[in-house]
Amino acid sequence: MPNVKMCPNCRAFIDPKNKVCEYCGSEIGARKWEPAPSSALSGLIPQDNFTTLILLLVNFGMFIATLVMTMKSTSGNVGLFAGIDMTVLRLFGAKDTFFIMHGEWWRLVTAGFLHAGIFHIGMNSWVLFDLGMMAEQTFGTARFLVIYFVSSIFGFVASMFWSPYTISVGASAAVCGLIGAMIAQSYRSGGGFGSFYVRWAVLIIVIGLMPGFHIDNAAHIGGMVAGFAIAFFAGTQQRASAAEPLWNVAAGASVAVVAAAFYLAYQSLSATPYL
Secondary structure, eight states: OOSOEEOTTTOOEEOTTOSBOTTTOOBOOSOOOOOOOOTTTTTTOOSTTHHHHHHHHHHHHHHHHHHHHHHHHTTTOOOTTSOOOHHHHHHHTOBOHHHHHTTOTTHHHHGGGOOSSHHHHHHHHHHHHHHHHHHHHHHHHHHHHHHHHHHHHHHHHHHHHHSTTOOBOOTHHHHHHHHHHHHHHHHHTTSTTOHHHHHHHHHHHHHHHSTTSOOOHHHHHHHHHHHHHHHHHHOSOOTTOTTHHHHHHHHHHHHHHHHHHHHHHHHHHHHOTTO
């Protein structure tokens, strides 16, 4: 986690040693994480990173499903660290420009829940868990969900045009969206562009440029841009704001689109003779 803490009053990022917020003058107590309030889920969220944990569980569930299918297709001759078969990833909804352009739009959604191997999902899960608690507290559940899902979709849209012949999967586009969102919030709160998150973003992009890693930098950059844009204009949760119901609706619509994408992916998977 970054060596910063958040003012509970103005949500600016400040030095953890400060006892008074330099931006709003509020007294700062001991560092403590509290659940972000949500009118839609108030009283139902038992901990700070509940939404993040659900996303992690879905990602791992999809990984187990693709791993089992890979082992089935190879008669069990594939180990845990060997990676997921590319044909299986296509069947489960990887980003494939040809199929997307021929009507399978849902791949732009499902690709964000698939991973190519144990190292791939392990790295993405580590970063998602690390960012999730802070992002949920900063933006609230509704904005967090919108940022996550829209960044993921936008990342794969960027990948379609930048790398049209590459099959792509992973939660990293959404995770990069959260990084972009935290950079935007740091800037909005008067803390500059948030050097910690900027360093993280630069590191991800640089690694993506190195040969041999097979990383989809287009999805990463597209996700960051989308996350930054949404967070910059959306700001943080304000319980008395008239905009909050709209964000709850947007979050509900995002979840509905994801559910529809999974349903269509399941229909397509069930219809294939490969099974």
